[in-house]
Amino acid sequence: MKKGARAAVDHVVVNTLRDMERAAAIFTTLGFTLTPLGRHSLGSINHLMMTPGAYLELVGVPTEGLQRQDVLNSPFGLNGLVFRSEDADKTYALLTKAGVTPSTPTAFSRPVNLGTQVADARFRTVRLPDDLFPAGRVYFCEHLTPQLVWRDEWMTHPNGFRQIEIIRVESPSPERDAARYAVVAGQTPQQTSAGWQVTTIDKIRIEFVAGKTSRFSALGLVFGALDIISAAASATPEVNWRLTEENRAVLTIQSLGLCLECRSASDE
Known part of the structure; x- marks a missing residue:
């Protein structure tokens, strides 16, 4: 495989499967600031623990309705490493050229309640093959609305x-x-x-x-x-x-x- 473009880490994922409530309670008790519960259009839920750079994500599936299969198929606990993409189409092309055989870009969204309005945070991801990266899910994420993710009110944590x-x-x-x-x-x-x-x-x-x-x-x-x-x-x-x-x-x-x-x- 050839070397791809230099990439930063976007976030790291902890899979809670169907135990999101307990996981969120533990991290809150430990002094982390969690973003409000997010509901993805693909059938998953999440809380984020933000920093100015890479953040920590708790992901799981809702108790009812659409449930994201790749989350259900993934191991419980620390199981995802996500790199940052500025353009999912270019990332896909570069990874293909490097011989990694990525999936084509997938688009999804989740609503974000800003108090006075609700806006959709939108993303595009490019997944890497599980057989090449067996430790867990590895993919790239393009943030189309980064202002709805990196927000000042979520950056400060009581535990520092x-x-x-x-x-x-x-x-x-x-x-x-x-x-x-x-x-x-x-x-x-x-x-x-x-x-x-x-x-x-x-x-x-x-x-x-x-x-x-x-x-x-x-x-x-x-x-x-x-x-x-x-x-x-x-x-x-x-x-x-x-x-x-x-x-x-x-x-x-x-x-x-x-x-x-x-x-x-x-x-x-």
């Missing part, structure tokens, strides 16, 4: 959440998978002491380590400080908070199959 910095992939073939993600991100994979790494144009590290099966295994998040989320996690029965260094900790949400590696921004 600032950014996503690491996405870890376990794989039986970490070198092979790193090479494939590097093609998609338009970067060159680098060997590390733990395995392999691809750093995207927006400085998010996709780390590849050896594992028995292919899966997204952990997410690295940066906070202004860890005191608020530490206190919230310690008071939440469904989560485990383990301090690993002075300004670093691992947050495990067993019920969602999530491992979040948390770092204070002061620990550079």
Whole structure:
């Protein structure tokens, strides 16, 4: 495969399947600001946890009505990595030229309540083949209405959440998978002491380590400080908070199959 155009990470997806209410309650208790429940025209629902760059998405399916099959077919927990596209048609052409065999662009929308009016947030996505990226869903997203997603009122989190910095992939073939993600991100994979790494144009590290099966295994998040989320996690029965260094900790949400590696921004 040839290298594609350099791409930033748009967002990372946690699949809650039919358990959105509980997942949203846990993240709210931990001090994240969640966007109001969104309902996609394709049959899925979501909440977002925004940053100025890549954001975290909880996705699931509604209890009634149309239910998006690719969400139902996807693993529970951390299962999606989405790159940003400025033009879905150009992205499709570049990926095809690179030998990745993407799906043709798919358009969908969801209504956003702005208080005085309701507007449709519109998107176009280009999916990558599951057999080449078995860890989870990997695709590109073009935001036709970014002003309805990145809004000031959703950017501030009581727990100080600032950014996503690491996405870890376990794989039986970490070198092979790193090479494939590097093609998609338009970067060159680098060997590390733990395995392999691809750093995207927006400085998010996709780390590849050896594992028995292919899966997204952990997410690295940066906070202004860890005191608020530490206190919230310690008071939440469904989560485990383990301090690993002075300004670093691992947050495990067993019920969602999530491992979040948390770092204070002061620990550079």
